[in-house]
Amino acid sequence: MKRLVNDGYDVVEEMLEGYCKANSEYAELLEHDGRVVVSKKRSPESKVGIIIGGGSGHEPLFLGYVGENFADAAVIGNINTSPSPEPCYNAVKAVDTGKGCLYMYGNYAGDVMNFDMGAEMAADDGIRVETVLVTDDVYSSKNIEDRRGVAGDVFVFKAAAAAAAKGLDLDQVKEAAIKANNNTRSMGVALSSCTLPITGQQIFEMEDGDMEVGMGIHGEPGVRRAKLEPADKVVDEILGYILEDMGLDTGEEVYVLVNGLGGLPVMDQYICFRRVSQILEEREIKIHKSLVGNYATSMDMVGMSITLVKLDKELKELIDYPCDTPYLKF
Amino acid sequence: MKRLVNDGYDVVEEMLEGYCKANSEYAELLEHDGRVVVSKKRSPESKVGIIIGGGSGHEPLFLGYVGENFADAAVIGNINTSPSPEPCYNAVKAVDTGKGCLYMYGNYAGDVMNFDMGAEMAADDGIRVETVLVTDDVYSSKNIEDRRGVAGDVFVFKAAAAAAAKGLDLDQVKEAAIKANNNTRSMGVALSSCTLPITGQQIFEMEDGDMEVGMGIHGEPGVRRAKLEPADKVVDEILGYILEDMGLDTGEEVYVLVNGLGGLPVMDQYICFRRVSQILEEREIKIHKSLVGNYATSMDMVGMSITLVKLDKELKELIDYPCDTPYLKF
Numbered sequence: 001m002k003r004l005v006n007d008g009y010d011v012v013e014e015m016l017e018g019y020c021k022a023n024s025e026y027a028e029l030l031e032h033d034g035r036v037v038v039s040k041k042r043s044p045e046s047k048v049g050i051i052i053g054g055g056s057g058h059e060p061l062f063l064g065y066v067g068e069n070f071a072d073a074a075v076i077g078n079i080n081t082s083p084s085p086e087p088c089y090n091a092v093k094a095v096d097t098g099k100g101c102l103y104m105y106g107n108y109a110g111d112v113m114n115f116d117m118g119a120e121m122a123a124d125d126g127i128r129v130e131t132v133l134v135t136d137d138v139y140s141s142k143n144i145e146d147r148r149g150v151a152g153d154v155f156v157f158k159a160a161a162a163a164a165a166k167g168l169d170l171d172q173v174k175e176a177a178i179k180a181n182n183n184t185r186s187m188g189v190a191l192s193s194c195t196l197p198i199t200g201q202q203i204f205e206m207e208d209g210d211m212e213v214g215m216g217i218h219g220e221p222g223v224r225r226a227k228l229e230p231a232d233k234v235v236d237e238i239l240g241y242i243l244e245d246m247g248l249d250t251g252e253e254v255y256v257l258v259n260g261l262g263g264l265p266v267m268d269q270y271i272c273f274r275r276v277s278q279i280l281e282e283r284e285i286k287i288h289k290s291l292v293g294n295y296a297t298s299m300d301m302v303g304m305s306i307t308l309v310k311l312d313k314e315l316k317e318l319i320d321y322p323c324d325t326p327y328l329k330f
Numbered sequence: 331m332k333r334l335v336n337d338g339y340d341v342v343e344e345m346l347e348g349y350c351k352a353n354s355e356y357a358e359l360l361e362h363d364g365r366v367v368v369s370k371k372r373s374p375e376s377k378v379g380i381i382i383g384g385g386s387g388h389e390p391l392f393l394g395y396v397g398e399n400f401a402d403a404a405v406i407g408n409i410n411t412s413p414s415p416e417p418c419y420n421a422v423k424a425v426d427t428g429k430g431c432l433y434m435y436g437n438y439a440g441d442v443m444n445f446d447m448g449a450e451m452a453a454d455d456g457i458r459v460e461t462v463l464v465t466d467d468v469y470s471s472k473n474i475e476d477r478r479g480v481a482g483d484v485f486v487f488k489a490a491a492a493a494a495a496k497g498l499d500l501d502q503v504k505e506a507a508i509k510a511n512n513n514t515r516s517m518g519v520a521l522s523s524c525t526l527p528i529t530g531q532q533i534f535e536m537e538d539g540d541m542e543v544g545m546g547i548h549g550e551p552g553v554r555r556a557k558l559e560p561a562d563k564v565v566d567e568i569l570g571y572i573l574e575d576m577g578l579d580t581g582e583e584v585y586v587l588v589n590g591l592g593g594l595p596v597m598d599q600y601i602c603f604r605r606v607s608q609i610l611e612e613r614e615i616k617i618h619k620s621l622v623g624n625y626a627t628s629m630d631m632v633g634m635s636i637t638l639v640k641l642d643k644e645l646k647e648l649i650d651y652p653c654d655t656p657y658l659k660f
Contacts, residue, residue: 001538002522002538002593003595004519004564004598004601004633004634005561005601011597015604016600017604018607019600022600022603022607022621057595057597059595060596064596191334197597208332230336231336262595262596266389266390266394266627267335267387267389267527268333270344270345270346270348270352270389272334272348273351274347290352291352292349294624297596300593302332302630303334304334
């Protein structure tokens with residue numbers, strides 16, 4: 001057990017209390033629902049409400065992206081568990097300004113069920129809520145709509161939030177999110193499991209010195225488990241899957257994210273990024289901008305994922321749109 | 331071995347290459363010295379040059395704080411090893427604009443020796459270089475001047491960099507750094523060792539389920555090693571040492587940093603911050619602002635440190651002064 005927590009059953013509440021204290025200019029908990037983090041930097045003008053969420057344990061996803069020109073609210077579940085329908089509904093009630101809301105989250109069955117129930121409850125109040133599922137994890141299914149959402153979340157949320165901030169209507173905001181999702185691909189590698197604070201146990205077994213290519217952020221099985229290989233070789237394999245799936249042409253432009261899963265040193269993240277940039281350069285694919293860091297984690301999991309977003313003028317403008325949150329400031 | 335690297339001997343060069351590519355609007359390597367990261371956002375006006383540095387393995391310290399109104403250059407050593415005198419000197423030659431330069435780094439013997447030699451080389455060229463050592467690690471010695479520098483680095487660097495950005499002269503900038511250091515106290519806890527990429531070995535032995543209170547970021551011995559305790563109890567102990575050493579009075583104001591050492595989940599960092607804020611509230615000490623995150627790490631070490639900075643009007647203004655770097659944007 002290498003976690004610094006109190007009672008394992010209190011981790012989410014204690015984290016949320018600490019988070020809202022440390023970032024009190026950005027976020028607060030709803031008074032009547034301690035699982036809804038609401039932005040204190042919401043626009044005074046009426047706009048489409050941007051609501052993100054999912055299980056805990058992936059911080060700074062989701063709460064870290066609540067702020068100005070980004071998410072208006074994040075709905076927080078237990079570790080690796082969907083939030084229940086009630087807070088999904090409460091988030092809508094808190095941030096809707098008459099233009100409806102967009103739910104965005106990674107494509108996991110529990111989240112889909114509960115957010116959908118939240119949307120139905122809002123519909124009963126006459127509030128229109130649309131949903132866009134993030135499905136960027138290349139290896140998780142042949143069919144894009146069946147894929148899981150991983151670190152690509154950040155770009156899909158960002159594009160839609162910018163569209164909302166620009167005053168577009170719910171259909172247009174939803175279109176922006178769908179377009180960003182269609183243009184975003186991710187894949188990861190895990191070198192370790194992660195530790196559940198309640199049991200103190202790892203969520204799955206992994207030998208020291210092994211890696212699993214393509215593993216999901218909840219430990220979903222990947223392409224293969226093998227002895228750890230050099231970083232460049234691992235990047236070559238993962239990026240190979242992404243590029244094959246994406247079909248990028250020479251001259252096209254991408255946003256790159258090398259995302260640490262929680263326990264991977266910053267040093268290793270940049271060593272991986274170096275190889276990503278070499279490969280893209282060889283293929284004459286232009287890197288517009290890059291992010292390197294822990295953007296969507298799995299607690300203490302050692303590993304990383306690579307995300308590419310294929311850009312056009314519209315997506316570039318949306319993703320580059322200014323925002324101010326504790327974990328992303330553009 | 332849970333590191334994603336290539337040849338262990340290449341980690342620093344590969345990291346620097348990746349870093350400067352990913353953050354190409356902020357930083358570049360000196361053409362003739364690949365161990366000096368220079369800001370691309372330096373002021374067009376003449377100002378005191380701010381140079382920080384030390385061994386690698388503590389990222390985002392030091393390179394992550396090179397940018398606008400912060401460090402003009404960072405000098406990069408091998409892992410846990412001081413940079414040699416030549417790059418310390420080359421950094422001065424690169425950023426001096428006639429007003430002299432200030433070296434700032436944590437108080438470690440190797441760094442002191444080599445930066446001092448760099449300063450002598452610069453003196454031979456007629457460039458004045460002053461030095462302020464960061465000595466914030468409360469437990470490392472009874473005498474403040476003998477203490478090690480840990481995460482408090484960030485505040486000392488920040489205060490001096492702001493003074494330089496405001497156009498103050500070298501003596502005044504040095505005074506600001508000394509004042510910030512005198513007002514800054516830190517202490518940490520480690521739950522694990524960290525992995526050297528060359529050997530694949532841990533730098534020291536640590537049983538799973540143990541903790542060492544007061545450990546340094548290179549594994550220097552702490553107060554005590556014991557079975558891991560609940561987060562609140564650990565925070566109570568560490569913050570107790572800091573508060574005793576600092577002698578804060580009711581009504582005083584502090585900046586708080588809860589710093590992850592590399593492998594500690596974001597969730598746990600906020601659980602620790604929650605307790606810090608509770609204790610300060612009980613003591614009627616006001617939190618001006620807070621940072622929670624990985625600001626000074628020890629690669630994959632699981633653990634955290636707490637830093638408090640006692641503020642007055644001048645220090646508050648300096649630390650809050652706007653800056654723009656990859657890892658700190660105010």
